[in-house]
Amino acid sequence: MACLNKLSLVILSVLVLTASLASATQDPELKQCRHQCKHQRGFEEEQRQQCEQRCEEYIREKKHREREEEGYSRRSRESREEEEEKEESGERIEQNNPYLFEAEHFDTSVRTEEGRVHILKKFTERSKLLKGIENYRVGFLEANPHAFVAPVHFDADVIFFVASGRPTVTLLREEKRETFNLERGDVVHIPAGTPAYIVNRDEREKLFIVNLINPVYLPGEFESFHGPGGEDPESFYKAFSWKVLKAAFKRDRDEIERLFGQQKRGGITKASREQVEELSRHAEGGGGGGPIWPFKGETKGPFNLFRKHPVSSNRYGSLFEANTEDCKDLEDLNLMISFANITKGAMIAPNYNSKATKMSFVVDGEGWFEMACPHTPSEQGRQRGGGSAWQGEKSGKKFKRITGRLRRGMVFVVPAGHPVTAIASQNTNLQILCFEVNAKGNTRYPLAGRKNIVNNMDNVAKELAFGVPAREVERIFKSQNEEFFFPGPTQQEEGGHRAYM
Known part of the structure; x- marks a missing residue:
């Protein structure tokens, strides 16, 4: 023994x-x-x-354990890397992000072979956090080349932005008819109750118009009224009794009935080349200048956002903006319009608006956004499941990072005071149109870049705020020399040496 x-x-x-x-x-x-x-x-x-x-037995057991540990470590590493990649690309999301809206959140109000109209549901249907913009709706119109959109008026003020195509828009103002040949970047205000009709005079490119709707009767509710027309869309004339219509038109019932019973092709139909030419023949030009340019004047009419000099531009992106001081129509609506074109792989500097809340529409491209939010999931009804990532503690004053993937046709809301950034994918530019409401007196505060707010602080304030010497604060906040558009996360890792057009 x-x-x-x-x-x-x-x-x-x-x-x-x-x-x-x-x-x-x-x-x-x-x-x-x-x-x-x-x-x-x-x-x-x-x-x-x-x-x-x-x-031999010891070595066999040891190698077996090492293989198991190596496999577990590899799977854990791959899982962590996958989570990091998803988080960086905006794929790490939970459902019911109250700030992000996808295709299923739109209703189709018009659909024909020639085009369609989609309207975003009321913001307050998603969350009480969006009560501040409950009176606004966002929608878009898509129409084929040479498509004609039937005459209609709304019990709402409507702002149109032409994202693609070449529409001719006609407004019927009392006894005056105003017709404008528009192009990409043109913005037009259609006041509540104003009848309007549209034709896409382009022979190849589809028409894509993004619109902001501000109802004047019921908050968040609006209706379209088709007058000139027939069965589809149904004319509101048909709501009146025949005796009223006969008296109003001084014609007999058969003749009136025959007139309003012919159109059955829907609200968006096909026009011939000759009809398109006739509709656009006597139109004024778009928002490129001349008497219909409304900046600093009382004249109403379209204007082109891209004819202005960008407020910020470098090889990583361009920002165009029209505010209440530029345009009488925007001043009346207390609205600002901006358009950001972020080059592939680049990002917008984290920033926030002092007063304006942004309703952002993705016109083209892909990417993701990140926003700092002080509200807890319980404050928006504990809706869980796709579109956002809530980070941090669930109690106390902790900020949550809300992130979501972005692609064409999506909408995301950025409330006033909420820091936000948007990042374009590595494959394509990201183009975002923003309707910014409550814009009068608004200031955009950059949080990084050459003009960030920390650089304006006193040195003593920097030391007290961060608890380190001011030079250490400045080493971080003065290292980014670009102003509003930067190389994105991947570009930063690569040194940001590649040029983007």
Whole structure:
């Protein structure tokens, strides 16, 4: 028994020594272990064989454990890397983000072979956090080349932005008809109750118009009224009794009935080339200048956002903006319009608005956004499941990072005071149109870049705020020399040396 105990202790010592040597020298452990067994004093042949057998068993078990640990470590590493990639690309999301709206949040109000109209549901249907913009609606119109949109008026003020196509828009103001040939970047205000009709005079490109709707009767509720027309869309004339219509038109019922029973092709139909030319023949130009340019004047009419100089521009992006001081129509609506074109892989500087809340429409491209939010999930009804990522503590004054993927046709809301950034994917530019309400007196505060707010602080204030010497604060906040558009996260890692057009 004593001999066996001695043998076990010797083998254990050999294995420990072998493991230590292997760790230090990376020599094959089995060879080292056998060598120790062979030259161990006092070992009989049988004891040497037992020692070598224990070496083999130990090595087999050790390698098995190492393979398991390596596989677990690799899976954990891959899982962490996948989570980081998803988080950086905006894919790490939870449902019911109250600030992000996708295709399922739109209702289709018009759909024909020639086009469609989609209207975003009321903001307050998602969350009470959006009560401040409950009176606004966002929508878009898509129409084929040479499509004609039937005459309609709304119990709402409507702002149109032409994202693509070349529409001719006609407004019927009392006894005056105003017709404008528009192009990409043109913005037009259609006052509540004003009848309007549209034709896409482009022969190849689809018409894409984004609109902001401000109801004047019921908050968040509006209706479209088709007058000139027939069965589809139904004319509101048909709501009146026949005796009223006969008296109003001084014609008999059969003639009136025949007139309003012909159109059955829907609210968006096809026009011939000759009809398109006739509709656009006497139109004024778009918002490129001349008498219909409304900046700093009382004249109403379209204006082109891209004819202004960008308020910020470099190789990473451009920002165009029209505010209440530029345009009489925007002043009346207390509205600002901006358009950001972020080059692929680049980002907008984290920033926030002092007063204005942004309703942002993704016109083209892909990417993601991140926003700092002080509200907890419970404040928006504990809606869980796709579109956002709530980070941080669930109690106390902790900021949550809300992030979501962005692609064409999506809408995201940025409340006043909420810091936000948007990042374009590596494959395509990201183009975002923003309707910014409550814009009068608004200031945009950059949080990074050459003109960030920290650089304007006193040195003592920097030291007190961050708890470190001012030079350490400045080393961080003065390192980014670009002003509003930066290289994105991946570009920063690569050194930001690649030029983007």
